[in-house]
Amino acid sequence: MSLRDLSVLYLIAGLACAVAVYRASPGDRRRAALSAALCVPLWPIWAPVALTARRAEPGGTPGTSAAAARVQGALREGVSACAGTSFEALLSREAASRIEAEVARAAARHAELDALLRQSGFDEAAAAARVAEIERGSAPGRALATAHLHLENIRRLRAMRDRDARALEELADLVQALRTQLVLARFAGSSVEGVGGIVSEVWARVEGLGAAIDAHGGVSSEEPIET
Known part of the structure; x- marks a missing residue:
């Protein structure tokens, strides 16, 4: 597999992770979009963090x-x-x-x-x-x-x-x-x-x-x- 093919696969994976992060992010859509954008170039590092981070709804606390x-x-x-x-x-x-x-x-x-x-x-x-x-x-x-x-x-x-x-x-x-x-x-x-x-x-x-x-x-x- 060539470097170009690997780059394409990397980009596809990044886009898929970006979609998953955006859909899973509650609250502010601008913040969700920024988090998703970070996933495209940095998905191996950022996607696990964004998808597993504890989040609370407005006024709430992380689930126990x-x-x-x-x-x-x-x-x-x-x-x-x-x-x-x-x-x-x-x-x-x-x-x-x-x-x-x-x-x-x-x-x-x-x-x-x-x-x-x-x-x-x-x-x-x-x-x-x-x-x-x-x-x-x-x-x-x-x-x-x-x-x-x-x-x-x-x-x-x-x-x-x-x-x-x-x-x-x-x-x-x-x-x-x-x-x-x-x-x-x-x-x-x-x-x-x-x-x-x-x-x-x-x-x-x-x-x-x-x-x-x-x-x-x-x-x-x-x-x-x-x-």
Whole structure:
């Protein structure tokens, strides 16, 4: 195959990747077009990045199902890596199951919050606009206080959702690091002490997730937030 033929094939692949990236890109079409244009000359590098990057819809956060799946996969690999070794007590199958259960609870709460905040009655921009409208008019103070309370409740819900998402992502990164630490320890003969620190950190994060859920409980669109 000649250099010209290879160039044509490269260009065709780049165009195909550009189309895929453009269709998969949410939001601003100009940004999507720019991302697609980069794919034509740089598709081997840019296409995987653009197609796998985490994206959030306006006002949303990256989905936590991927983070939960990362935790689950890393835990199972970690358990397998330390099975039958001196590290087994640090990450048993029972311990991994407990961690997975807490992660599943946190992911479920995040999904519930995210779905709730997509409803029209929980639009932060609309709530802020209503406050501004009342402030410009001559409505009684009670109406303004109610509008402010509604806006503040929405912001609190958004903060809870975003905090859950960050906590799950950070835990997923930590559990993946634990997995590689266990694999390294198994083959390099590292000491238990070298692994114990990261295991303790994982448990601290897991307990933090559970405490946050137990403190705030579930969220329902029919339940008002008390202040």
